[in-house]
Amino acid sequence: MSNSRWTNLFVAYLALVGAFLPYVGWSPSLGAISEELGLSYSQAGGISSITGLVAGVMIMIGGVVASQWGSKNVIMAGLAAGVTGQAVFAMADDGFELIVVARVLAGVSVGFLWVATYTMAVSWFRDGKKTGRALGVMLSGDGMGALLSLFVFSTVLAAFGWRMGLTVQAVCMGAVLVVVLFVSKNAPVAGGQELHTVPAELVVGVSAERTYRSLLNRNVLSALLFWIGGVGLFAAISSWMPSILVEEAGMSESLAGFLTALFSIAGSAAALSVPILAERLGSTKRIIAVGGFLTAGSIAAMTLFLSTGNYVMVVVLVPLVGIGVYASESLSLAEAIESVHPKSAGVVNGITLGVPWIVSGFAYPYLLGAVKDATGSFVQGFVMLTVATIVLCAITPFFIKEAVPVVEPKSGALEPQR
Template identity: 25%
Template sequence: MTDAPRADGAASHPIPARRWACVIPVAAIMYMLAYLDRNNISVILPYMHGDLDLSNADKGLAGGIFFVGYVFLQIPAAVLAQRWSARKTVLILMVAWGLSAALSGLVRTRGQFYLARFVLGFFEGGVWPAVLILLASWFPLRERARANALWMACLPLSSVLMAPLSGWMLDHASWRWVLVLQGLPPLLWAVVWWFTVADRPAQARWISRAEAGHLERALAADEAAKPPAGGGSYLDAVRQRPVLVLIGVYFFWITGFYGFSLWLPSVIKELTHNGSPTEVGLLTAIPFTVALVVMIGNAAWSDRTGRRRQAVAVPLVVGIAALLLGQAVHGALPRMLLLCLTAAAVYAPYGPFWAIPGQLLRFEAVAVAMGLINALGNLGGFAGPYLVGWLTDATGSSLTGFAVLAGFLAVAVVLVALGLRPGSGLPDQPSGRRPAPSANVPPNAPS
């Protein structure tokens, strides 16, 4: 893989792009194993059959309390990744969450189950911002949405692969053994991570001097082009209005995202009239397969056009419509199609959304901004699942819960439309027009 020819017509030699084949897959598999702890619980909960005596509200709490623990290490891990080492930070967290995941299968009471989920979220919380810092050292801004989306493709891909696996395992073992066994792979992958990943191109043994030089020039040009308002300190990052808006957008979006994702297997179980775990797991993979394709396509469109706002807002509008229609229509096939559409809509904004902080802030400030956005925004991961479970218990139907989730997504759309308008600090290139690269900025990697 090599970089594309210069858009300004200047002669240039092809630049190797091994970073796309070496950095992204290792990081994606690592986070796929982390995300397993969110999608396996969604498959397990409908089949606990009274074990621990969990009501729907209790199940929502068990899924959501993970995100309360998830908050605490966001900013510390981001700062450690930026000032010390993203590679080492992720390694430590990977070992800690693997052990925590395995031990969560040994709980005996409802309270212990809640505590295990909290501790698991605590250790996994710092991984996301640390990897975003790592990618910011390997991929210039013109490649950032695609790099983010290819890495974040592990989210739907994890569900595509692991939901059927979790279902199959439940058909052959207790839910406790499923949790124990699925906690072991992160401990093995930590070895691969240590010997493969480097914090910066200059530290990687497998990268060519040409590619390392290309990245150094491109990243330096990105930093020089950022407006002074982007700030050079952590306090500057927190004070910026667009950063505060991004926190709000992420919270309301993630509330809808996890409220839908956690309860998706339960909805599919209902559509199949109490199908087996293997059947439900296989059917659950279908919406996430659609989401994977749409997520990557939307990120590529965002990089090509520079329209970050539209790439975030438009899918969420589609998700609102699909969530509401899904509660109004009848029949397994139409409802399954709408579940696929909803999954695609709530996953599609990931790449473009996480490219926005890098456009606003210099590298030394973007760490705390990403940590803060992810920390406060992911509290929606607690609110969404719990709201759906509580409202289902209160009303006897999931209709009210999913309507509330659609309302949360609507607030996210309004915040994007009004809070991230051009002129608010967010660069927004017209469709089909990208600025020609300057003489010292090498071309970007292929779509």
């Protein structure tokens, strides 16, 4: 069982890394893409916003589907959509319509991969009460995904052009699809036989009631609000920071991509280490709150330095924002999942990851582009992001109640023991 756990965690990790290619693999060349296709800043921001909106919907759908049909099938569907989306994007001409189609497919890919990979990780590690550690490993995949998509592949985009670069990305995602097909498998479900002895109509009724209660759980709501703030910052920074550093600071595409990737690289290190620290300290709420304050303070300082043109300090603050976001996201999501019944974990995972993409994953990138079109500057947009971050990331952790994991019942009982 232990070897299977780590093998499937590795495959889920690999698929999660692949999800970054359709989401931000193009952003280091945003300037070249916009110039060649004649896009305004609002339309350029819309490239990410469309993906974020569709990804959010797919995450919620994928959470339900993964609970019913298995995470592996959802991961494979996400990879297939990513391959197609990158290929379509590479063929886009002087029109916005084909780009929209490509970004919709990218949204399907990102959404399915995000929720299904996390659900697979949780499913394999939950009975060992190592959910936080597994989620930390998965969140650390963001660093590798950001490094590959924003830095390594930016050299391919610069050397061969963005169209060929996107084609190469599609081929790489196809290779990951083959690995998932032949290596991964869904986690066994404990206690399934006992639950099947209950009349189907009763199980459906209780499941609906249980799901409703789970979504109103204070830890689930707190995690949801924090993730809205965190996902929005990730979407805005990963989409626009390379362009800001290239156009306003005069950096190369590869350097701008690498410096932007520090958001996820530093954050991934925090996501991997902080859950272990929380286990030893026996308290997660305090660490989540500290991460929230670090996030809000860093984005406020970044806005100040952006307004003064001090791009060195802007770059220095990028990883600090990432550390605050990722450290608290992994712990808040673990608290949310461990506060509900195992059968509701997939749905809670889908809601917590999906709604933020629909809300801030859509709004933040478009907002920055629209503000840039209207004012000629990104500063006012970052001021709005700062206010939202204070509310969503610095205040909401105080409403968390540290949870005792809810386990699958060993008898025919419908309700978990608390």
